[in-house]
Amino acid sequence: MYTKVMSGENSPFDEFYYVDALAGTGLSEYENGDCFLGSPILASKSAAEPFKKMYFIEGDTNNAEALEARLELAFNDSYFDVQEPEDWEVLPGDTNERIDDVVTDIWRQRSPGAKFHTLTFVDNQAMDFDWVSMEKMAELSTDFLVTYQGAQAVGMNINIEATHRGKLKDHFGRNLWDHGLETREDYKQTYIKQMRSLFNSDSIQIPTKIYSGRKSYDYDVVYGTRETKNGSGYVDAVKYVKEFVENFDGRDVEDMIEVINGNQSVMEDFLPKNAEIDESLLGGNNKDEDQRSLTDWC
Numbered sequence: 001m002y003t004k005v006m007s008g009e010n011s012p013f014d015e016f017y018y019v020d021a022l023a024g025t026g027l028s029e030y031e032n033g034d035c036f037l038g039s040p041i042l043a044s045k046s047a048a049e050p051f052k053k054m055y056f057i058e059g060d061t062n063n064a065e066a067l068e069a070r071l072e073l074a075f076n077d078s079y080f081d082v083q084e085p086e087d088w089e090v091l092p093g094d095t096n097e098r099i100d101d102v103v104t105d106i107w108r109q110r111s112p113g114a115k116f117h118t119l120t121f122v123d124n125q126a127m128d129f130d131w132v133s134m135e136k137m138a139e140l141s142t143d144f145l146v147t148y149q150g151a152q153a154v155g156m157n158i159n160i161e162a163t164h165r166g167k168l169k170d171h172f173g174r175n176l177w178d179h180g181l182e183t184r185e186d187y188k189q190t191y192i193k194q195m196r197s198l199f200n201s202d203s204i205q206i207p208t209k210i211y212s213g214r215k216s217y218d219y220d221v222v223y224g225t226r227e228t229k230n231g232s233g234y235v236d237a238v239k240y241v242k243e244f245v246e247n248f249d250g251r252d253v254e255d256m257i258e259v260i261n262g263n264q265s266v267m268e269d270f271l272p273k274n275a276e277i278d279e280s281l282l283g284g285n286n287k288d289e290d291q292r293s294l295t296d297w298c
């Protein structure tokens with residue numbers, strides 16, 4: 001959706017970049033051994049237009065090496081049908097340190113006079129990405145897609161004063177101990193409000209709740225973007241995806257695996273009906289075929 005809107009004729013931007021601030025290994029494994037594409041490969045595979053450059057930051061050395069090898073394979077073996085961006089780089093190391101290199105490099109890569117835009121994906125496992133890093137990315141024009149761990153990482157620490165002086169402070173950019181916030185929801189709303197403050201003009205933050213199906217394990221994925229006056233249909237499409245995802249939980253994963261393995265009709269059966277959105281934004285390059293079979297990637 002992002003690359004479609006950014007490369008569309010109404011877009012004021014000439015170039016777009018992708019930053020995966022917590023990139024992982026390129027794959028994740030389901031408990032039965034099936035493998036799923038991770039965000040670096042999915043983002044490359046489903047981009048309607050290739051990014052000018054994609055940055056993948058990963059702190060674990062083994063993960064970073066695995067990711068680099070998988071991307072090399074995915075981009076160079078036509079069997080996998082993943083389009084290679086104009087340029088890409090895996091940056092091993094702490095994301096809160098490497099983010100400076102990314103920002104500097106985007107300025108360097110930019111074609112003279114080009115207006116550029118960035119999609120920043122921050123897939124926090126815990127409170128990994130510091131607020132100061134969010135601010136650094138926000139100095140570029142960027143949309144954010146942020147995993148906010150409101151139940152586990154943040155939620156489990158809100159009553160611990162020491163964490164307020166440590167990791168919680170880094171994550172929110174300030175010590176919230178004496179701010180009268182009581183519930184997990186208060187903290188989530190504060191984070192979302194802070195995300196809004198990163199944009200110079202009107203912006204919209206769309207939190208999407210992800211239910212695992214297990215007790216007390218859920219999180220939000222917050223999409224932050226500027227609201228455009230003429231409306232690209234983009235925000236409506238993001239809200240539509242929110243509805244789709246929120247109707248889903250861990251118990252539905254088995255059904256989805258059946259779909260991906262070709263044993264059950266089609267992905268569209270899961271979509272909410274009668275949504276008034278621009279459907280062309282939802283189809284990727286290859287609709288249901290982003291992952292052809294789970295064994296392809298193992």
Ligand SMILES: C[S@@+](CC[C@H](N)C(=O)[O-])C[C@H]1O[C@@H](n2cnc3c(N)ncnc32)[C@H](O)[C@@H]1O
Nearest residue numbers: 022023024038039058059060094095123125128
């Ligand atoms: C939730 S996983 C990412 C999954 C990935 N987005 C995907 O779709 O497959 C988070 C990743 O961030 C890495 N990580 C955690 N803290 C980090 C840090 N401070 N700097 C860099 N990487 C970090 C972990 O090693 C892990 O691979």
